[in-house]
Amino acid sequence: xxxxxxxxxxxxxxxxxxxxxxxxxxxxxxYNPANFLQDDSRTTEAWLSNYPTNLAINQxxxxxxxxxxxxxGNSNWQIMISYDGIKMSESSLSVxxxxxxxxxxxxxxxxxxxxxxxEVEIFNPDFSYESYGSKYKxxxxxxxxxxA
Amino acid sequence: MKTDxxxxxxxxxxxxxxxxxxxxxxxxxxxPLKYDSYYHARVAELVKTQGFVAxxxxxxxxxxxxxPPVYHLILAILSQIIGASTLDVARLLLPIIxxxxxxxxxLLVRRFRDEKTALLTAFFLAANAILISSAYDSPEVINLLxxxxxxxxxxxxQYLKSSLLAGAMFLLNTFSASAISGLIIIYLLANKKGKGxxxxxxxxxxxxxxxxxxxxxxLSCLENTFxxxxxxxxxxxxTDHYTPIVVGGLLFVASLFNAKKADKYSWFxxxxxxxxxxxxxSHYVTDIFHPWRHLAYLGFGFSFLLPDLLSGxxxxxxxxxxxxxxxxxxxxxxxxxxxxxxxxxxxxxSAIYWASxxxxxxxxxxxxxxxxxxxxxxxxxxxxxxxxxxxxECIVNKTAWFDYENFMWNSDPAxxxxxxxxxxxxxxxxxxxxxxxxxxxxLDGFNVNRIYTSWACYPNNSYCxxxxxxxxxxx
Numbered sequence: 303x304x305x306x307x308x309x310x311x312x313x314x315x316x317x318x319x320x321x322x323x324x325x326x327x328x329x330x331x332x333y334n335p336a337n338f339l340q341d342d343s344r345t346t347e348a349w350l351s352n353y354p355t356n357l358a359i360n361q362x363x364x365x366x367x368x369x370x371x372x373x374x375g376n377s378n379w380q381i382m383i384s385y386d387g388i389k390m391s392e393s394s395l396s397v398x399x400x401x402x403x404x405x406x407x408x409x410x411x412x413x414x415x416x417x418x419x420x421e422v423e424i425f426n427p428d429f430s431y432e433s434y435g436s437k438y439k440x441x442x443x444x445x446x447x448x449x450a
Numbered sequence: 451m452k453t454d455x456x457x458x459x460x461x462x463x464x465x466x467x468x469x470x471x472x473x474x475x476x477x478x479x480x481x482p483l484k485y486d487s488y489y490h491a492r493v494a495e496l497v498k499t500q501g502f503v504a505x506x507x508x509x510x511x512x513x514x515x516x517x518p519p520v521y522h523l524i525l526a527i528l529s530q531i532i533g534a535s536t537l538d539v540a541r542l543l544l545p546i547i548x549x550x551x552x553x554x555x556x557l558l559v560r561r562f563r564d565e566k567t568a569l570l571t572a573f574f575l576a577a578n579a580i581l582i583s584s585a586y587d588s589p590e591v592i593n594l595l596x597x598x599x600x601x602x603x604x605x606x607x608q609y610l611k612s613s614l615l616a617g618a619m620f621l622l623n624t625f626s627a628s629a630i631s632g633l634i635i636i637y638l639l640a641n642k643k644g645k646g647x648x649x650x651x652x653x654x655x656x657x658x659x660x661x662x663x664x665x666x667x668x669l670s671c672l673e674n675t676f677x678x679x680x681x682x683x684x685x686x687x688x689t690d691h692y693t694p695i696v697v698g699g700l701l702f703v704a705s706l707f708n709a710k711k712a713d714k715y716s717w718f719x720x721x722x723x724x725x726x727x728x729x730x731x732s733h734y735v736t737d738i739f740h741p742w743r744h745l746a747y748l749g750f751g752f753s754f755l756l757p758d759l760l761s762g763x764x765x766x767x768x769x770x771x772x773x774x775x776x777x778x779x780x781x782x783x784x785x786x787x788x789x790x791x792x793x794x795x796x797x798x799x800s801a802i803y804w805a806s807x808x809x810x811x812x813x814x815x816x817x818x819x820x821x822x823x824x825x826x827x828x829x830x831x832x833x834x835x836x837x838x839x840x841x842x843e844c845i846v847n848k849t850a851w852f853d854y855e856n857f858m859w860n861s862d863p864a865x866x867x868x869x870x871x872x873x874x875x876x877x878x879x880x881x882x883x884x885x886x887x888x889x890x891x892x893l894d895g896f897n898v899n900r901i902y903t904s905w906a907c908y909p910n911n912s913y914c915x916x917x918x919x920x921x922x923x924x925x
Contacts, residue, residue, distance in 0.1 A: 323463035330470035339795035349902040445899040
């Protein structure tokens, strides 16, 4: 008689199915939405508000940058502002856990008529700017303004 | 039949595993796990609040509501009775029904075979990666379950009952009812029971033509060569093709070797796998069918055909049982580790909720352009208006729809501009690019403001998503 004749098929199959089912029950509970990027407490939002659409030459303007943090800890952010692609200012701000921060950005005017672009980059200073690479790209917003 | 209590105990474990593997992910997510459920919940809400309407609201003036009514009616009624939202009912109903196929499969197989084969079938249904991952979005899940009862009626030659059931299945989901009815007809012909076919067809035909009399406009929905054109882009050969071609092929050939002693039960599942395998392969030559749908039918068929094949008396089968149990186990683990991702990531959903308060520059309700998944979420969760949607049947302006879809899919600014400029007269005011969408940055070169962005970092900041962005189109 060979091995397959003596092989306790029922015992093996039943035991295997039973044990795997128990493991799968345990495994089912290991499902965690956060593994699939489902976790509000890891989200940060940023948006622009009250930005101008038209300006006169040399007219000062301001606008709001709102950072809404749902992070469980405080977060630090570096804000870089550029006008028509030229970086003009850099500042840092801290947002408390699960909080909203409104930065009123002002003190600039355009001296030439035409269409101008105001861009705001937001990045985490815990990572050096040079090391952004693909992992830590700055997040950015922009608006266009007509100057006449 | 004397009950083996070992079998009962293990069946309970198998059923519990099948139930939890499907239902726990649905419970732990706040929203339906898969895309189509957002569409179904929205239509069910429409049914709940306005009754049956002929059209779904849409930016181009509404499109015929072509989906059969029963699933939406079930969602609406359950929502009314339980007091839960249609979205919550849609989130949980299908995974619960899908897990019922484990117990039903066991009972069916026990009737035709023995408890051992039935238990193996129940396990292959419970720990079935294809069935688990397709248990969240389409009422086809209900029709798969009902197909077991249909088979029983057919075998018992109760053609009128089977006809009634097939008619009801048509009112749940047209494609699955048509496909399964086609299989039944072939099965009856192959078994020289063709006389039963006219009786079997009575109610499906009554339902189909009755519906057509009431709603002749849905004839325009039968032309469905559009959706799969871009759906096909997402089909990955190795993950989606090896199953029907390699596994199905091997299984089918092995079953044919066993065919000498095959009975009506074996032949049904043999035909099932062959039939849905051919339907799957048909997408290489026609765009009519969504290829990924057939995987669920094939996965279902495998779960019955494989244990039936392995219940043969060849010695090798004893070892193959262990091998296939381990294969099903491994692929199920894989699903849990990587494939049960929700439709949108949470920061993308934040963008949708932020967009819900937006007004266009003229103070009117904005019209969004986004991928069909984001659009469908936006419309369902916030009642905003979006250009694209899920459910590719009955698209009113197919050319515009297809162009906008391509706008979202490509990353070539010149092409995107050409698509967009073609329809510059359309009232799109804002666009949402999810972090999973291609080429969001290409919009930077358009006449736009980028007014919102959201992102998330997981875990311990080791990975940060791309920003999900909202653009405002400028005149």
